[in-house]
Amino acid sequence: MSDWIDIGALDAVPQRGARVIKTTFGCVAVFRTAEDEVYALDNACPHKQGPLAEGIVHGKSVTCPLHNWVFDLETGQAQGADEGQVATYPAQVAEGRIMLEASFLQLRAAE
Amino acid sequence: MTQKIIVIGAGMASGRVLEHLFDNGADVDVTLFNAEPRGNYNRIMLSPVLAGDQTYQDIVTHDDAWYAERNVTCRFGEKVSGIDRAAKTVTAENGDVLAYDKLVFGTGSNPFMIPLPGHDLDGVIAYRDLEDTERMMSLGEGHKAVVIGGGLLGLEAAAGMAARGVDVTVVHIMPHLMERQLDEAAGYLLRKALVEKGITVKCSANSKEILGENGKVRALLLDDGTELPCDLLVMAVGIRPNVALAQEAGLAVGKGIHVDDQMLTSDENILAVGECVEHNGALFGLVAPLYDQAKVLAQTLMGQDAAFVQKELSTKLKVTGCDLFSAGDFSEAEGREDIVFRDPARGVYKRLVIEDNIVVGAVFYGDTADSNWFFGLIKDKTDISEMRETLIFGPAYQGGEPLDPMAAVAALPADAEICGCNGVCKGQIVEAIQNGATDLDAIKAVTKASASCGTCTGLVEQVLATTLGDDFVMPTAKPMCGCTDLTHEDVRRLIKSKELKSMPAVWQELGWKTSCGCHHCRPALNFYLLADWPLEYKDDPQSRFINERKHANIQKDGTFSVVPRMWGGITTPDELRAIADAADKFAVPTVKVTGGQRIDLLGVKGEDLPEIWADLNKAGLVSGHAYSKGLRTVKTCVGTDHCRFGTQDSTGLGIKLEKELWGSWTPHKLKLGVSGCPRNCAEATCKDIGVVCVDSGYQVSIGGAAGMDVRETTGLIQVDSEDEAIDVIKAVTQMYRENAKYLDRIYKWMAKVGIEWIAERVNDLDERKALVERFELSQTIYRKDPWAEHVKDKAESYKPLADFKKLEAAE
Numbered sequence: 001m002s003d004w005i006d007i008g009a010l011d012a013v014p015q016r017g018a019r020v021i022k023t024t025f026g027c028v029a030v031f032r033t034a035e036d037e038v039y040a041l042d043n044a045c046p047h048k049q050g051p052l053a054e055g056i057v058h059g060k061s062v063t064c065p066l067h068n069w070v071f072d073l074e075t076g077q078a079q080g081a082d083e084g085q086v087a088t089y090p091a092q093v094a095e096g097r098i099m100l101e102a103s104f105l106q107l108r109a110a111e
Numbered sequence: 112m113t114q115k116i117i118v119i120g121a122g123m124a125s126g127r128v129l130e131h132l133f134d135n136g137a138d139v140d141v142t143l144f145n146a147e148p149r150g151n152y153n154r155i156m157l158s159p160v161l162a163g164d165q166t167y168q169d170i171v172t173h174d175d176a177w178y179a180e181r182n183v184t185c186r187f188g189e190k191v192s193g194i195d196r197a198a199k200t201v202t203a204e205n206g207d208v209l210a211y212d213k214l215v216f217g218t219g220s221n222p223f224m225i226p227l228p229g230h231d232l233d234g235v236i237a238y239r240d241l242e243d244t245e246r247m248m249s250l251g252e253g254h255k256a257v258v259i260g261g262g263l264l265g266l267e268a269a270a271g272m273a274a275r276g277v278d279v280t281v282v283h284i285m286p287h288l289m290e291r292q293l294d295e296a297a298g299y300l301l302r303k304a305l306v307e308k309g310i311t312v313k314c315s316a317n318s319k320e321i322l323g324e325n326g327k328v329r330a331l332l333l334d335d336g337t338e339l340p341c342d343l344l345v346m347a348v349g350i351r352p353n354v355a356l357a358q359e360a361g362l363a364v365g366k367g368i369h370v371d372d373q374m375l376t377s378d379e380n381i382l383a384v385g386e387c388v389e390h391n392g393a394l395f396g397l398v399a400p401l402y403d404q405a406k407v408l409a410q411t412l413m414g415q416d417a418a419f420v421q422k423e424l425s426t427k428l429k430v431t432g433c434d435l436f437s438a439g440d441f442s443e444a445e446g447r448e449d450i451v452f453r454d455p456a457r458g459v460y461k462r463l464v465i466e467d468n469i470v471v472g473a474v475f476y477g478d479t480a481d482s483n484w485f486f487g488l489i490k491d492k493t494d495i496s497e498m499r500e501t502l503i504f505g506p507a508y509q510g511g512e513p514l515d516p517m518a519a520v521a522a523l524p525a526d527a528e529i530c531g532c533n534g535v536c537k538g539q540i541v542e543a544i545q546n547g548a549t550d551l552d553a554i555k556a557v558t559k560a561s562a563s564c565g566t567c568t569g570l571v572e573q574v575l576a577t578t579l580g581d582d583f584v585m586p587t588a589k590p591m592c593g594c595t596d597l598t599h600e601d602v603r604r605l606i607k608s609k610e611l612k613s614m615p616a617v618w619q620e621l622g623w624k625t626s627c628g629c630h631h632c633r634p635a636l637n638f639y640l641l642a643d644w645p646l647e648y649k650d651d652p653q654s655r656f657i658n659e660r661k662h663a664n665i666q667k668d669g670t671f672s673v674v675p676r677m678w679g680g681i682t683t684p685d686e687l688r689a690i691a692d693a694a695d696k697f698a699v700p701t702v703k704v705t706g707g708q709r710i711d712l713l714g715v716k717g718e719d720l721p722e723i724w725a726d727l728n729k730a731g732l733v734s735g736h737a738y739s740k741g742l743r744t745v746k747t748c749v750g751t752d753h754c755r756f757g758t759q760d761s762t763g764l765g766i767k768l769e770k771e772l773w774g775s776w777t778p779h780k781l782k783l784g785v786s787g788c789p790r791n792c793a794e795a796t797c798k799d800i801g802v803v804c805v806d807s808g809y810q811v812s813i814g815g816a817a818g819m820d821v822r823e824t825t826g827l828i829q830v831d832s833e834d835e836a837i838d839v840i841k842a843v844t845q846m847y848r849e850n851a852k853y854l855d856r857i858y859k860w861m862a863k864v865g866i867e868w869i870a871e872r873v874n875d876l877d878e879r880k881a882l883v884e885r886f887e888l889s890q891t892i893y894r895k896d897p898w899a900e901h902v903k904d905k906a907e908s909y910k911p912l913a914d915f916k917k918l919e920a921a922e
Contacts, residue, residue: 018655019912053619054657056630
């Protein structure tokens with residue numbers, strides 16, 4: 001049984017945008033696409049730790065603001081010639097609220 | 112034994128129930144109540160009645176004779192005032208008490224009226240029944256109407272009235288029309304079609320108040336202060352199941368009247384059907400499931416086994432002559448991909464949403480011919496991996512040609528302007544080609560197209576290619592990005608000639624290959640649109656690089672730098688104290704003097720930005736735009752104020768220039784310098800635009816650089832007065848804004864169009880004046896402090912959405 005934590009209102013994150021969640025083990029970026037899908041990824045590019053939440057969101061991808069690495073929001077996998085992966089966490093929208101599975105706190109604690 | 116059945120509500124669902132009962136020879140005695148003073152008519156067809164294509168008589172489903180033949184006791188115009196479930200009776204408004212064996216609720220729904228101030232004024236109506244329709248029909252030519260609600264009903268009301276010559280404005284709260292059935296791109300096409308019918312469409316518009324005069328509606332007031340005058344205001348924002356009577360009778364009611372699979376309510380002798388019911392948490396508005404329910408309800412009454420099953424639904428609509436189709440789930444889920452097809456020439460947009468090789472959703476606009484086939488794929492969960500490549504072309508087209516990258520140019524009408532400098536339309540170019548001008552130079556010679564600034568060269572070549580076919584070999588031009596085959600120059604030109612005023616308009620009309628662009632094209636398009644349509648286009652922060660979105664420069668560790676503006680490089684002890692205080696308060700690790708004569712606070716945390724800005728704002732400091740593709744600084748020397756060599760007030764001119772130009776967005780950063788004499792202490796001749804003061808006036812030069820490339824400026828003009836210098840600089844800036852490729856500094860743009868072309872325009876006083884006017888128009892929107900605006904309206908968005916660190920610490 002998964003445990004979902006209410007993070008905040010969907011409307012608090014702009015479409016094609018992101019907001020950050022602070023945890024003891026670093027920040028998680030919550031993305032909202034133009035289609036109102038939400039994704040949660042570690043807010044650090046594997047290249048130079050760029051804050052992905054500040055990147056441009058296009059389709060189901062985000063471009064890191066520091067050096068333009070592009071990541072698939074679903075898998076966290078770097079696209080194109082770049083190699084690397086960002087941790088992803090289950091996220092969903094329920095009745096206009098963004099819900100993250102509680103594992104995003106625990107998984108990070110285990111790292 | 113004959114069953115006594117009382118039906119409350121003569122709508123489309125209950126009408127269908129009666130048809131089933133009588134067609135199957137059920138032994139029933141029916142009494143039919145209806146609050147409307149008439150029997151069953153096809154409510155869906157009210158729109159054609161409104162538009163004048165049909166009359167009420169055409170849409171009557173059951174007339175008096177129909178009821179009479181079936182011995183239905185009609186009590187039209189009468190409401191039911193109460194129900195006694197224990198006694199199994201209903202009480203009519205006039206006090207009659209009637210016994211029933213079975214009672215059927217078909218009470219339908221009520222239009223939702225937003226409780227805005229003034230919603231009870233005369234002339235504020237819903238769009239639900241014949242009375243509303245007649246009210247709209249009676250409005251007459253030349254009158255004004257406002258429709259609140261950009262859903263199906265609202266748009267049909269708008270189109271119907273517009274067809275009768277009424278001046279209609281649609282006000283919709285969401286960013287695009289029919290957001291529940293359509294995505295952004297299809298919403299854009301629909302909007303375009305409505306605008307072509309003369310309807311004004313306002314999206315993202317919040318209604319604030321309905322204004323009246325002598326108890327009658329006069330106008331709708333939006334929360335941005337806009338007043339929309341109207342003689343009639345139609346609210347079409349949604350419907351609510353009509354459950355009041357059921358609730359009074361003590362039936363189980365949620366959003367609608369609860370029914371089971373047999374359409375029985377919580378009372379075994381009472382059934383319900385149609386828009387008033389709630390089945391497994393769902394409400395129903397489309398006619399197909401209502402008819403399914405009607406059939407089940409009739410079977411239940413006749414003692415047959417039947418169960419209502421909710422089906423996958425598709426919506427195939429014709430809104431005001433535009434074909435729309437949507438089905439399945441085209442939003443909100445993970446693991447999905449899009450296949451997008453756009454045909455700008457026909458105004459067609461198709462999008463399929465694929466998950467695990469199965470089509471799960473579809474949105475079509477303009478061409479819905481194959482929609483049933485696609486709906487079948489969705490319902491049957493067909494594996495489409497074999498036909499994936501050609502899937503979007505439909506069943507008849509498996510294995511076709513690849514998309515034509517020149518479709519956008521081929522689709523241009525003959526009067527679309529290709530060359531803005533010389534006012535040459537596509538038709539003239541085609542004519543020249545047909546008369547033998549078969550290469551670019553010949554076209555230039557005959558029509559002058561692309562003979563001036565040259566930015567339309569790519570388009571002229573495409574016209575050549577589409578006209579000559581294989582006889583013309585296209586030179587390879589670098590496309591803007593992977594989303595399109597068009598170059599930056601092509602896109603800029605087409606935004607102007609096709610009057611594309613929104614991002615979805617560009618994506619659709621120019622055949623973008625992705626659903627919403629990428630990080631290369633979106634910032635460029637955002638700039639092109641705001642530069643060309645300053646009043647119509649609204650800046651999109653989500654299409655901006657982080658520095659411009661958060662009005663600060665991101666640093667390698669994710670912190671930001673804050674640079675307040677120092678007009679012309681002049682500051683005061685008070686400003687310096689405020690900067691020092693801010694640096695202390697926010698523990699700024701590095702304070703640096705910049706090359707543009709101001710002070711940079713480096714290492715500020717993103718979430719502290721609004722607070723530090725608020726502090727700086729209090730001391731009168733505003734954003735220095737040190738992060739923008741826009742005006743950065745105007746560097747000055749002290750000029751005649753103090754310097755023994757100064758010839759003019761260079762500091763004063765620098766400050767004036769900075770006050771005029773600040774806040775403007777340009778293709779790349781824009782740095783100015785004003786030196787008070789040819790010794791050039793402000794280094795004006797390596798700036799994008801430089802002014803060197805001399806005894807006889809002001810020498811303006813452009814296209815310097817001191818970055819990766821180092822270049823001296825090229826002289827543009829010498830003028831006599833400060834005012835002229837300011838006008839010239841505004842004109843050049845505007846020309847650069849209107850014509851250059853995104854991320855070209857002035858020197859790169861100048862190399863493409865030539866200094867002569869720029870000088871010619873600036874020297875032409877009429878053209879200079881027009882450029883200055885367009886620049887000023889844009890500045891009415893953008894010449895303001897973004898820091899103050901963000902402190903006021905957006906401070907919350909700089910904070911984390913949630914902070915578990917704090918929570919844990921608190922525990």
